[in-house]
Amino acid sequence: MASVVDRNDVRFEVCSRGNNARFPASDSQRVAQVEYCTSAEDVVRTLQQAIDRGQRPTVRSSGHCYEDWVVNNPGGVLLDVSMMDRVTTGETPGSYVIQPGAKLGVVYERLYKLGGAVIPGGTCYTVTAGGHVSGGGYGTLARMYGITVDWLTGVEIVIVNQAGKAELIHADAQHHPALFRALRGGQGSNFGVITAFHFAKLPPMPKQVLAANISWDWKEMTREKFVRIVTTYGDYWSKNDKNPATYPVFTNLVIGNSKSGRIGLGLHYAQTGDDNEGRDWVQEYLNLFQTCKPSAEAPPDYLQQQQDFGQQQRPLVGDTVCYGTHPVRALNWVEATVNGQGGSGLYGSNRRRSKYKSCYMKKGFTVAEANVLYDQMTSDATRGLILAIDSYGGMVNNPARIADTAIPQRNSILKLQYQSYWLNEADDAFRLNGIRQCYKAMYSTPSADPKYPGYPYPNENFEGCYINYADADMLESPEWTTLYYGTGDLYPLLQQVKKEYDPHNLFHHSMSIRPKA
Amino acid sequence: MMMQEYKPTRRAVLQGIAGAAICAAPMTRAFAAIGDGITFELDREGGWIHSIVRGERRHSEKADLPSAMVYASDHQVLHVTHGYTSYLGLPAGAISSYRVEPNGHLQRLTTQGLSLTAMSPHHIAISPDGRSLAVAAAGGRVLNMLSITEENAVGEVIAVHRKLRGGIPQEFLFDRDGALCVDSHRYAMLEGRLARIGG
Numbered sequence: 001m002a003s004v005v006d007r008n009d010v011r012f013e014v015c016s017r018g019n020n021a022r023f024p025a026s027d028s029q030r031v032a033q034v035e036y037c038t039s040a041e042d043v044v045r046t047l048q049q050a051i052d053r054g055q056r057p058t059v060r061s062s063g064h065c066y067e068d069w070v071v072n073n074p075g076g077v078l079l080d081v082s083m084m085d086r087v088t089t090g091e092t093p094g095s096y097v098i099q100p101g102a103k104l105g106v107v108y109e110r111l112y113k114l115g116g117a118v119i120p121g122g123t124c125y126t127v128t129a130g131g132h133v134s135g136g137g138y139g140t141l142a143r144m145y146g147i148t149v150d151w152l153t154g155v156e157i158v159i160v161n162q163a164g165k166a167e168l169i170h171a172d173a174q175h176h177p178a179l180f181r182a183l184r185g186g187q188g189s190n191f192g193v194i195t196a197f198h199f200a201k202l203p204p205m206p207k208q209v210l211a212a213n214i215s216w217d218w219k220e221m222t223r224e225k226f227v228r229i230v231t232t233y234g235d236y237w238s239k240n241d242k243n244p245a246t247y248p249v250f251t252n253l254v255i256g257n258s259k260s261g262r263i264g265l266g267l268h269y270a271q272t273g274d275d276n277e278g279r280d281w282v283q284e285y286l287n288l289f290q291t292c293k294p295s296a297e298a299p300p301d302y303l304q305q306q307q308d309f310g311q312q313q314r315p316l317v318g319d320t321v322c323y324g325t326h327p328v329r330a331l332n333w334v335e336a337t338v339n340g341q342g343g344s345g346l347y348g349s350n351r352r353r354s355k356y357k358s359c360y361m362k363k364g365f366t367v368a369e370a371n372v373l374y375d376q377m378t379s380d381a382t383r384g385l386i387l388a389i390d391s392y393g394g395m396v397n398n399p400a401r402i403a404d405t406a407i408p409q410r411n412s413i414l415k416l417q418y419q420s421y422w423l424n425e426a427d428d429a430f431r432l433n434g435i436r437q438c439y440k441a442m443y444s445t446p447s448a449d450p451k452y453p454g455y456p457y458p459n460e461n462f463e464g465c466y467i468n469y470a471d472a473d474m475l476e477s478p479e480w481t482t483l484y485y486g487t488g489d490l491y492p493l494l495q496q497v498k499k500e501y502d503p504h505n506l507f508h509h510s511m512s513i514r515p516k517a
Numbered sequence: 518m519m520m521q522e523y524k525p526t527r528r529a530v531l532q533g534i535a536g537a538a539i540c541a542a543p544m545t546r547a548f549a550a551i552g553d554g555i556t557f558e559l560d561r562e563g564g565w566i567h568s569i570v571r572g573e574r575r576h577s578e579k580a581d582l583p584s585a586m587v588y589a590s591d592h593q594v595l596h597v598t599h600g601y602t603s604y605l606g607l608p609a610g611a612i613s614s615y616r617v618e619p620n621g622h623l624q625r626l627t628t629q630g631l632s633l634t635a636m637s638p639h640h641i642a643i644s645p646d647g648r649s650l651a652v653a654a655a656g657g658r659v660l661n662m663l664s665i666t667e668e669n670a671v672g673e674v675i676a677v678h679r680k681l682r683g684g685i686p687q688e689f690l691f692d693r694d695g696a697l698c699v700d701s702h703r704y705a706m707l708e709g710r711l712a713r714i715g716g
Binding site for chain 2: 006007008026028029030031032033051053054055056074075076164475476480504505506508509510514
């Protein structure tokens, strides 16, 4: 039986929140009760009770939803599946079953122990499989292995049929194939409650990870230097996306506002061969951005620091400095993946407020875009803003996956995540204005479709946005579904699946698939 | 707006008196309850709220898709639903509150969206204590309960009741006990949700 936390329960205040403290927007928007389910049968029973009581169900696995999709549900019921967190081997050799409440950090650890396998998923330990996988599932191994839904072969999901009855079904390529495709990136929250993900096989874990980083101090930054860094970063992936030698690589350029952050370039090289694999590549790549000083100039303690920590000197001020060659850390894969993950704590206990936006880029940055970014990141109005520019391409860009998943963005080299975090509600307007201002400016250059200024509408330069980086501001565009689902057959298909598998539109939120009129 | 003499029919007056609670019949015009000699008429097709003072149309307020209306308990605020299928990009209708000036003019206080899926609202009712307001939408399948602010303007949606099937109700009002009556069914706030009560 599900454990119920209602409004009279001392736990309700925390349990009815998500990770983003902006939601629920007010106490009135809270659900009437949270129900913690521990099995698929529990989900069926709890969901049926909610329907019979006339309550809107929303579903939570980890509570990391960026927008108001889950906890803004006045008088509704929140089905929490975070305790459905098993990671097990499947019925056939090499297969695995992951429940929606399994935290990614636990998934990596269990797959490591069970079979040395891996999902090419994300880098936040406490994000769980439910939302992460059904929305796509990008991570540091994406260039080598594609995204997590590319490996997904079956989904167990509780839907509500035309008769209003909750039922557990299994969707795969042979059974409910359209639903299965929809669940490979189109998010479970549109169609029902996912209770398990099936993977007939998963790729092997890398043996070791090479990690390196460079960072720059805004105090030593000039416009010219900034433009060179940003355009060099994009140009490299523009030229090398299809180069298999770069498939083991993940890079991210993280640019914080000049008043509150630094500029950092990090990379992971996933070694599947010997210890020398990729080391030359790492040096050559980092040399594009920074030339090391001669070894002879190294301070006396530099070599010892490199042996101890294997990373560049990171002074409180100034750019990082290297001598001889760029320092590189070699880490056991599971250690690098599990220990290096961010995020912790019980959802709802976090009082951090946040806002996110996203963009897929098919080409590197133009000089005009880099200049706009410089202007924005040196503006007081964007204080606290962070832009993470990830190198997701390579095997992600397998055109065959357009037709059998719900992730149509298969021609991009970079995925951008705009992020802003703050604590006080009084700062909401300032922070929201800042991120919106930057985003609008970035997609108002000649690279953007002039019919949709302010949006990365799909064209020769952009491929829209990522639905798991949910951004309700996009609703202001009448073409918002095209931003997320592309210009092809996907959105009509998702609408058809919605009509067939959620005929009463019970599973809805501000950015859910709209039923066909 | 040119003033013109207005002579309501007996049928129209009765509809107006009945309230304002029930303004959803499929007709182009309906009346809010009489208060201080002022009545209001919704022109659904034209998108107007007309105020009629002692039989004369005195003022017309433009309103998008006005679909149902009800007075606040003090008769100084008029709540009007908008029959949108989409509001600010969301699949929802909306509701506005207007302050009623002594001369019959309306001053809009607030407009806000109803809950997701509460599209094309068609019925509205206010509780006897004046602290809650109910709206029926989506062909009777979605009920919204909203709070009323200290200023008697409409507040947030505080609960939603979803029915898988439904039809346009014939009766939509609060009874003396504060229960929402939708045809033969009664609803009340119970443990944070809008629950069906009784048989």
